[in-house]
Amino acid sequence: MKADGIGARVTRKEDHRFLTGNGQYTDDIILPRQTYAAFVRSPHAHATINGINSAAAAAMPGVVAIFTGKDIEESKIGGLPCGWGITSKDGTPAIEPAHPILCIGKARYVGDHVAVVIAETAEQARAAADVMDVDYGILPAVVSTGTAAASKTAVHDQAPNNVCYTWGHGDEAGVKAAFEKAHHISTLDLINQRLAPNAMEPRAANAVYDRSSESYTLYVANQNPHVERLLMCAFVLGIPEHKMRVVAPDVGGGFGSKIFVYAEETVLVWASKRVNRPIKWTADRTEAFLSDAHGRDHVTKAQLAMDKDGKFLGFRVDTTAAMGAYLSTFSTAVPTILYGTLLAGQYTTPSIYVEVTAVFTNTAPVDAYRGAGRPEATYVVERMVEVAARDMKLDPAEIRRRNFIRTFPYATPVGLTYDVGDYDATLDSAIKMADVAGFAARRAASEARGMKRGLGYSSYIEACGLAPSNVAGALGARAGLFESGEVRVHPTGKVEVFTGSHSHGQGHETTFAQVVADKLGIPIEDVSISHGDTGKVLFGMGTYGSRSLAVGGSAIVKAVDKVIAKGKKIAAHLLEASDTDIEFVNGEFIVKGTDKKVPFASVSLTAYVPHNYPLDKLEPGLNENAFYDPTNFTYPAGTHICEVEVDPQTGKVEICAFTAVDDFGNIINPMIVEGQVHGGVAQGLGQALLEDCIYDPESGQLLTASYMDYAMPRADDFPNFKVGNNVTACTHNPLGVKGCGEAGAIGSPPAFINAVTDAIGVKHIDMPATPERVWRAMQSAAHA
């Protein structure tokens, strides 16, 4: 193995700037003649806007301009688009209400954008926004996901029962037949609660219009600048793409919440031409809670049919999923394409049917959040399996083994084909690493101290690198799902790589450089990675769904292969051999079976100084780009085991141990992969133990809109996690990689709840397992 190549534990190239305060995040940018925006947000969950009087605000010091929905309406600006069309089971398309960038006529959630005030300073903008006089007519609010479809109030007139779509997937008749012949049917009702993503960098944008070139530049905290540009230009503002540059500089975490095209940055771009000055906006934390797209929010009923040996026969899942007040960019795909298709889990269940009712509520939009659909699916499957094991009096590991998929490729009844995996191996490793054999003694020791101890499993599977584009298109995707990569070799053999993937903490500048350095046989210092700027990078679909390495990395490898192929032709000329006789080994082009060779840097120099060069047959230069469209998803899978101790006096749960054994395919940088697992597990356990985004069920006020109300996981909430790997290489991408960014958040919540319910002897408890909730569950169980 090359010391800085594939598989090496290389420290990160990007760290020096982050550690010394030299990172450049969007809010760090101040442009000449900068102005600042503040948004006037609806204080009501549902209200008509009867009138807006801006006079007092306009007279405030420093105010440059004020815009309301009326200006947007007059400018005939399109609404924010939904990127995925879903068809209901009756064949009708999902209802997609207009999503204006400033409210027109009505506000539909607390925090909805009613107007924007632009001023010389951020403070002046906020002060003027505070005195904007908006005449609201308060309407009853639809808040609760579970009862939205029965509400007498409609969030949108075109969806009178608040249903956006009712999507059915799988074999309903097959499931019915399986239930009829079942030995036992286990049932489970659960809630996957709403979460606020909480990237530590709040969303921010800075938009500037250049009158001389009639072009815009948008700096924005975003995970996919080309998608942002495409959607904003083509679907909302009608700006020609070559007149718009989107830069997503250093971005302080995304977790999904920075995928989407939001109203704020769109308003800024639009208004920047009107005021002919740069406009900046940075969310404060409460604004982030109110207006970032939230995650999860499912209410689910599940039923699992089994034979007498605990073999799964049929699985039915009925879910109501909140969309919030408007359809965010990929909202419709999350509880369908990314959820229903994962309900087979690691198991051979022959018949599965899922029905998802998506509902509008007067709450912030819900969209992809770390895992996006797969955590929700995994939570249903792995909680269901635990309940089934207890019903059948089987060891939870044993019931899993009885149902594992063992032959690959495996076509599930919900539309995916798993290419490869070894679920027994990850389960075995996890059991060993978690010392399950010693659990009984640890439980006895806890009990001797008056504590309750429990152990829970989760054998998850997920799907990364959503693809291929044509299949996704047939399923409703309104965008491609490929990635681009450009490998620019300079005359001296130094390499600059441009990727459409975006790093907001994942360490692409290191991982991708390792791949290129390894493939080209050059030192990692000779490779730099550029990303996040539509002015530099050809095109890109960005980073989400753990796709960067599997899709973006594959595009880079494809471009590297083209560089090597061209290099062989140049080397063949220099070495007076046939290019079919040239091989590329450790950074040198060699005539097979001889000692005749030429180093990579000589070939690159020749490409740019083509004096001795086959100009009649070959263009000068050494710069290649590639697009890679995967043929399938990748399927990371693993087993997580959680061990908890519960204090029966207080209901407080302590996580004693957490073990994650994952199969991510080949690993480029084990240090970075471990870091991703740690972070993902912490986020999943944060959901399971602490976090809950709560709206008042009557007023629709967000009750958890600050870090004093929303329980973010802190360092002392966790033990050290044990992390292990088993590798089965992905069969359909050149690196054999699968993706590791979300697995921790996908696998961990059911492992935790399975452990808590095991400890306190109840069938189910909803997340988060707060002391109050756990204590109440224990009291109910004691009195049952």
Next chain:
Amino acid sequence: MSVNITMKVNGKSVTAAVEASTTLVEFIREHLRLTGTHVGCNTSQCGACTVHVNGRAVKSCNMLVAQAQGADVMTIEGLAAANGDMHPMQAAFKEHHGLQCGFCTPGMVMSACELKGKVTNPSDQEIRACLDGNICRCTGYQNIVTSVKAGLAAMS
């Protein structure tokens, strides 16, 4: 109302006239353009804005610049050597992958440095308790704990 401020920031004397309502972090970021100190919440919960004031770790979003009159302030930019060589705590964070997106990192490093002299040979759990005032959404804290342990050892 405007107030005149004099203080030392990263070893250099700074004088300015600012609005009395200006917070220390606003002064550091907007007036001095030292943008390594970040604002994650503005309510003193997340710790991204942590700097040292007279050697103590302070959440600079929660302090008026006027309250730091005459103080010796150090931000993340003042921690590394003038030539860019990293402080042992910064080096430890790099070595042990104690950061991902980098946004909470300056505050985390400033909080970690202050532990020198406050704790000796801390256990992982003690370090976790000490970092209670700094939120990180990326790392799951484990590698931060390892980094802080190594950084404190390297500082002694």
